Amino acid sequence: MSTSTEASAPAIGAIAGLPQIDDPRGVAPADARVLGRLFFEQLRVLEEGTQAYQYARNTLIEMNLSLVHFAAKRFRNRGSGEMEDIVQVGTIGLIKAIDRFELSREVEFTSFAAPYIVGEIKRFFRDSTWAVHVPRRLQELRVTLAGAREELAGRLDREASVAELAQHLRISEEEVIEGIIASNGYTAGSLDLPIGSERNSAETVTYGDIKGHDDPALELVENLQALAPLIETLDDRERGILRMRFGQEMTQAQIGERLSLSQMHVSRLLNRILAKLRKGMLAQS
Structure with missing residues (x-):
């Protein structure tokens, strides 16, 4: 050291x-x-x-940059992007992980950071790999449209129309349509197709491995982060019951024995605690 x-x-x-x-x-x-x-x-x-x-x-x-380099090696020579670019976007994921990590999670930082780093790298490939030549303006427009679609879908609870996208981005509907059509130049083909020169390697990576997608582990991390401040609002006994039930995986009967309570009483307390947390989570959404 x-x-x-x-x-x-x-x-x-x-x-x-x-x-x-x-x-x-x-x-x-x-x-x-x-x-x-x-x-x-x-x-x-x-x-x-x-x-x-x-x-x-x-x-x-x-x-912790070694985590980024370790993850980036998996994506070297995988079509678009130099290694330096891959490391840069992976570092963005590392920074997000550092800003969101809490020691109270009782999980190793390396395990917490990995989904953020790999997620950023996969998004980089998703947003920068094109099957045919497309002007840079339209490549950038495609990325902008993807972000706008995601944001508006969250607000509207449905896919946004061309008119709504145009209004949101303050561009014409014709430009929106042009950007959507240009997206057809993005990489297509079988997701099982091996990439790069290591086709016979035991570590063969396919397009499916690098195509951006919602990572269930990342969603779990976000949910846990949103839940953490709500748990802090509980009193010591409520947090203790949660810890015993979900952290130590004790049964309601075992919790009741520990706290000198009936199993029915423990069940009512758990239902009340979970209802309180559920209400808080819904209020944040």
Whole structure:
């Protein structure tokens, strides 16, 4: 674990209550896990925008860049995109994971970050791979339209019309139609078709592996993140019951025995707690 204690070294780490790490990228994975907990603990109490906060956040990013490179290797020579581009978009996923991670989740950061990193890389391939030459303006329009469609679908609870997309993006309906037609130039073919030169390799990757899609694990992460502040509003006994039922997988009878309550009483308490959390989740949607 490489840290600096020299007087001439920058003092930001000390100000943040953290060790000064001169070369975060050189920190071994085992050390990064230990140091990561310290940095995440401080990141949540430091004031955003301060030098100390930036030091903690940037150090976490650099210490975990090996996760991005590990994920990026899987996608090398897979059609569109140089390795540098793949690493850049993977780093965006890493940053999102760092900003959303909570130590209270009791899960390793590497497991938490992986869906974010891989998800960003897959979206990069989805948005940048074209089967025929299409002007850059239309490539960018396609990506913009995809984002607008997703946003409006969430608002309207249905697919947006051409007119609604045009109004939302402040462009003409003709441009919207042109962008939709241009999307036909995007990669097509069998999703089982091997990609690259490693067709006979045991690690063969197909188009289906890199095509962007909604990752169930990422959706679970988002749901858990939304649920966390709601759980904080529960009292100690309610949180304890949730922990025993879903964390320790105890039966209602076992919980009742632990708390000197009847199984029926535990069942009523669980129903009330879950109803409260469900109501809070619906209010956020």
